[in-house]
Amino acid sequence: MSQKTATNAIQTNGLGKRYRSFWALKDCTISVPKGSVSALVGPNGAGKSTLLKLLVGLSSPSAGSANVLSKSPSQSSAYIAEIGYLAQEIPMYSSLSAKEHIAMGQHLNSNWDSVLATKRLNELSIPLGRPVGKLSGGQRAQVALGLALAKKPNLLLLDEPVAALDPLARVDFLKSLAHAVTDAEGELTVVMSSHLLADLERVCDHLIILASGETQLCDDIDRVLKSHKLLVGKHQDSVNSDDYTIIQQTDTTKETTLLVRLNNNKLNDPSWHVRDVDIEEIVLAYMGQKRNVANALAAKGGAR
Amino acid sequence: MNWLAWRQHRKQFMVAGIFLIIFASFMIPTGLNFWHTYQHALITCKTTDTCNQLPGELLQSNIDGLLLHLVQAAIMFLPILLGLFWGVPLMTKEYTAGTNKLVWTQGISRRKWLSVKLVWVLVGAAITAGAFAGLHTWWARTGNALNLDRFGSVAFSSQGIVPVAYAIFAVALGIMFGAWFKRTMVALGVTVIVLIAIMLVIVPNFIRPQYETPVSYKMSLTGNVKINGVPTNADNPLSNSAALVVSQTTVSSQNQPLDWANPPKQCIVTTPPQGFGGIPGGHTKAVAAPGTNGGEALASQNGGPTINLNCLQSMGYQMQIKYQPSYRYWDFQRIEAGLYLALSIIPIGVTYWLVLKRDA
Numbered sequence: 118m119s120q121k122t123a124t125n126a127i128q129t130n131g132l133g134k135r136y137r138s139f140w141a142l143k144d145c146t147i148s149v150p151k152g153s154v155s156a157l158v159g160p161n162g163a164g165k166s167t168l169l170k171l172l173v174g175l176s177s178p179s180a181g182s183a184n185v186l187s188k189s190p191s192q193s194s195a196y197i198a199e200i201g202y203l204a205q206e207i208p209m210y211s212s213l214s215a216k217e218h219i220a221m222g223q224h225l226n227s228n229w230d231s232v233l234a235t236k237r238l239n240e241l242s243i244p245l246g247r248p249v250g251k252l253s254g255g256q257r258a259q260v261a262l263g264l265a266l267a268k269k270p271n272l273l274l275l276d277e278p279v280a281a282l283d284p285l286a287r288v289d290f291l292k293s294l295a296h297a298v299t300d301a302e303g304e305l306t307v308v309m310s311s312h313l314l315a316d317l318e319r320v321c322d323h324l325i326i327l328a329s330g331e332t333q334l335c336d337d338i339d340r341v342l343k344s345h346k347l348l349v350g351k352h353q354d355s356v357n358s359d360d361y362t363i364i365q366q367t368d369t370t371k372e373t374t375l376l377v378r379l380n381n382n383k384l385n386d387p388s389w390h391v392r393d394v395d396i397e398e399i400v401l402a403y404m405g406q407k408r409n410v411a412n413a414l415a416a417k418g419g420a421r
Numbered sequence: 422m423n424w425l426a427w428r429q430h431r432k433q434f435m436v437a438g439i440f441l442i443i444f445a446s447f448m449i450p451t452g453l454n455f456w457h458t459y460q461h462a463l464i465t466c467k468t469t470d471t472c473n474q475l476p477g478e479l480l481q482s483n484i485d486g487l488l489l490h491l492v493q494a495a496i497m498f499l500p501i502l503l504g505l506f507w508g509v510p511l512m513t514k515e516y517t518a519g520t521n522k523l524v525w526t527q528g529i530s531r532r533k534w535l536s537v538k539l540v541w542v543l544v545g546a547a548i549t550a551g552a553f554a555g556l557h558t559w560w561a562r563t564g565n566a567l568n569l570d571r572f573g574s575v576a577f578s579s580q581g582i583v584p585v586a587y588a589i590f591a592v593a594l595g596i597m598f599g600a601w602f603k604r605t606m607v608a609l610g611v612t613v614i615v616l617i618a619i620m621l622v623i624v625p626n627f628i629r630p631q632y633e634t635p636v637s638y639k640m641s642l643t644g645n646v647k648i649n650g651v652p653t654n655a656d657n658p659l660s661n662s663a664a665l666v667v668s669q670t671t672v673s674s675q676n677q678p679l680d681w682a683n684p685p686k687q688c689i690v691t692t693p694p695q696g697f698g699g700i701p702g703g704h705t706k707a708v709a710a711p712g713t714n715g716g717e718a719l720a721s722q723n724g725g726p727t728i729n730l731n732c733l734q735s736m737g738y739q740m741q742i743k744y745q746p747s748y749r750y751w752d753f754q755r756i757e758a759g760l761y762l763a764l765s766i767i768p769i770g771v772t773y774w775l776v777l778k779r780d781a
Contacts, residue, residue, distance in 0.1 A: 173526055176780030192777070198528040208519030210429070217428065224424040226528035268528065 126151045126272055126306035127172060131181035133330075134167045140330050141167040145181070147325055147335040152303040156317035156338075157310035158400050159327035165310040166205055168327065169274045172308075173202040186271055198228060201265030205276040207258055211250025215243060215260045222267055234267035241293070255286025259293060266297050273297075275309040279316055287316060295320050314397045324396065326403045333403040338396065344382055345399050348375040348389040360384050365402040376402040422529055422537040430541055433507055437549045445556055448492075452560035455479075459563045476567040489564050496557045496579035500587035501616045503546045508595020509608045511542060512776070516603040522781050535776050539596070539769065543589055550588030554580060565663065572665040572750055574625040581754040586761035590768075591616055597768035600775040624757070630667040632756045635743035642671065642718070642734045665745040665753075674737030681722040688732035690719060 127149040134142040142164035149155050157165050170176045172183060174190040174197060183190055186199050209218060219234050238245060243256045252260065258278055265273060275294075279287040298305055298320070308325075311317050317324075324341055326333040334341065345364070352373050356363065361377035361384065368374075376394060384391060394402075459479060466472040480489070515521040525531050558580040565571040571580060578584070594616060598608040671679040718730035745753065 170781065175522060175525060192525070192531045194528050194530045194533070197526055197530075200526070202522070202526040204519055204522040204526075206519050208521075208523045210520055210523075211518070213428070221425050221428070222527060225422060225524070228528070264523075 124151060125149060125184075126153075127183070127185050127308070129168075129172075129181065129183045132168070132171060132178055132183050133180035134164070134171060134176065135179040140179075142171070142327075143180075143330040145327070145330075145332045147332055149306060149308060149323065149325070149335075151306055153323040153337075154298055154307040154321045155309070155323035155325055156314075156321035157308055157325045157327065158312060158314065158317065159310075159333075160312065160404050163327040164330040165327055166276050167330075169202070169276045169308065169310060173197070173200055173274055175202075194227075198226065198268065199271045201268050201270035201273040203261050203265050203273075203275045203278050205280070207254075207261045207278065207281075209249045209257065209261060209264075212248050214246050214248055215252075215263075216245040218249065218260065218264055219245075219267065222264055226268055228269055230267050230269055234263045237263045237266070237293070241289075253286070255282050255289060258282055258286065258290050262290065262293055262297075271304060271306065273305060273307045273309075275307065277310050277312075279311065279313065287313075291316060291320050314400055318396055324400075326400055328404050334399075341399060342393070342396065344379050345394050346377055346379060346384070347392040347394050347398070348377055348384075349373075349392065350389045358386065360386065364399075365405055422534060423541075425524070426537050426541040430507075430545065434545055434549075437545070441549070441552050441556075444553060448556050448560045452563075455560075455563045459566065479567060480564075489561075490575075492557060492560070493575050493579045496553055496584060497575060497621075499553055500546075500550055500584060500591040501613065501620065503549065503588050504591030504595035504612055504616055505609055507542055507546055508592040509599040509612055510605060511538060511596045512599035512772075513603060513605040513608055516599075517605065525781055531777055532773070535773060539593075539772070542596070543592055546588040546592040547585050550584045551582075554582075554584035569663040572663045572745065572747060572753075574629075577629075577665075577750075577753070578620070578625060581751070582758045583754055583761070586758035586765075587620060590761040590765045591620070593765045593768040593772070597772045597775070600772050624760075628760075629753065629757060630665065630745065632753055633745065633749060635667040636746055638742045638744065639672075639739045640742065642730045642738060642740050663747045663750070665749075667743040667745060668741075670741045670743075671733070671738055672741045674739075676741075679733070679738060681725045681728075684726065684728045685733070685736060688729050688736070690727040690729050 125148045127147065129145055129147050132142065132145040133140060141162075145164070145168060157168070159165055167176070171178050172185055172190060174192055177190075185196075188196050190196065210221075213221070215238055216235075219231050222234070223229050223231050235245065238260060241256075241259050243252065243259060249257055249260055258281075262275075262278070265275075279290050282290060294307070294309075298307060309317065309321070318338075322338055323336070324338050325335045346361075348361075350373055352368060352371055356366065356373060356375060359380065361375075361379050363375050363377050365376040366373065375389075376398065459475075462475055462479060463472065466475055512521075515524070524534060561571070561576070561580055565576065565580075570576050578587070591612075595608070595612045598612045598615075599605070602608045602611065673679065719727055720730055721727040
């Protein structure tokens with residue numbers, strides 16, 4: 118366990134957050150290796166923002182525990198100092214300019230790189246003296262990213278940073294992020310939530326799927342691609358096997374299609390046609406599976 | 422953090438400064454002028470023995486009575502305005518823009534962030550209220566001398582040191598409700614209602630008169646009694662000082678208060694004179710209309726029977742006045758300021774709890 122935390126930037130154990138009687142996040146157990154760039158995906162309301170807020174210490178868990186950079190999340194300045202965080206709506210003081218935000222960071226952080234932040238924003242030709250409320254969405258996001266990076270964080274948590282941006286600004290933002298990751302030479306761990314899968318594939322090497330407040334999957338993207346296959350075969354009633362776990366099943370009168378996770382990366386039954394799947398298919402399958410389970414539970418509850 | 426606090430709040434401090442300059446440029450010349458006029462009039466009136474007419478003369482000619490009340494009201498409402506415009510937005514602005522999530526994830530703890538903000542805004546409010554109230558206290562010395570009313574509820578609340586304590590309390594309360602409701606309009610509404618209830622209704626009417634045991638004084642029922650104000654009989658201790666009258670009650674020789682609905686039967690006037698409708702009773706219990714019926718003093722209250730006061734007096738009834746003498750004025754200022762400062766601990770404590778314990 119102690120060895121695990123040493124190589125993981127984030128390790129959570131049954132982490133949960135309840136608002137009154139509603140669990141926004143439930144039994145979330147993930148491990149994020151140091152230096153990885155993780156995509157945190159899931160439908161709206163899956164608990165992505167909740168998880169990120171718990172990790173940065175903005176809210177406190179109702180259940181479970183988290184270990185972030187070998188510390189327990191808290192409000193202490195020593196804890197926050199190591200983490201860069203970008204909240205969902207990219208909040209900034211709209212009457213303050215980018216320059217003033219950088220000055221603010223200088224006053225509030227002990228470890229702060231004004232020169233780097235200014236240089237980054239100059240390279241993007243963002244007007245530093247203009248109130249950030251008057252900048253475009255893309256420029257604001259770049260300023261916010263610049264501020265988060267100026268802390269020289271070891272962990273960067275980004276909550277849907279590109280959701281509100283136009284495609285061009287989105288590409289620019291991800292480019293800046295990729296640069297920052299390269300510059301950090303493996304010292305920076307990034308967790309970025311989004312529901313835009315194509316964007317995430319571009320920069321991420323690790324995948325975390327949340328649905329209905331629970332972790333569905335948390336693994337390296339290459340491993341995920343290798344272990345997930347689409348099986349197509351004649352319609353059959355019993356499809357269960359020790360070789361795989363079914364994520365999604367589609368039946369027609371003639372055919373049965375399964376999206377499965379192979380348990381040992383091999384399949385013994387030769388009667389299936391095996392096809393590779395992409396990340397998007399996998400993510401959608403997990404989200405769909407969760408919905409099916411939820412529906413089934415609801416139906417059961419209703420019948421009782 | 423001081424940098425950010427100053428950057429965020431400098432505008433409101435500047436606005437306060439500008440208002441203070443405007444206020445001072447009006448108050449200083451009028452205050453000087455009025456004081457000189459008063460001093461001058463005081464010398465001349467002594468030669469003609471008309472000094473008792475001075476209040477009427479000077480307040481008519483030199484300060485509009487209206488102006489005096491306007492200034493008093495402005496100072497009285499200043500703490501409430503500070504609570505609404507400085508206190509409430511302190512947290513709601515951060516919550517509605519989500520900037521709390523930006524600033525609370527910088528390398529500074531939430532506790533320190535809140536402490537620095539509170540110090541800046543509360544000290545700023547105290548200085549602002551102190552400057553306005555100090556100027557008004559100096560300016561009002563003439564009006565106080567003429568009207569003998571500085572212990573009255575409006576004058577008391579707008580002079581001396583209490584406005585400083587009010588401002589601290591009002592701003593702290595605004596901050597607390599802002600942190601509580603997170604939305605500006607809701608917090609504004611609740612803050613204004615609670616502040617008016619406490620500062621303009623509960624404390625001046627029910628709490629302040631009880632800071633010290635009132636002094637009691639008995640006088641004749643049929644004298645020259647001023648209603649809801651200071652009785653003017655030459656022999657009574659209130660006639661020449663600014664006292665706070667707590668109550669006026671008609672009492673029997675055994676100190677039993679008169680039941681205005683069921684007075685002694687022999688004193689009820691069965692056929693009240695034309696046009697005598699009685700005077701509606703306020704919180705002071707005595708009303709009198711001396712000499713309205715051919716030398717007889719009549720009174721009634723809340724639609725009760727009309728009573729002959731001369732008759733009541735012959736039965737041993739007297740007017741009992743309870744009051745706080747004017748020499749207690751600064752005691753009362755200190756007690757009330759202390760009360761508000763002590764009360765301020767509650768909203769400040771709750772604000773810390775809300776900001777530190779609740780999720781962002």
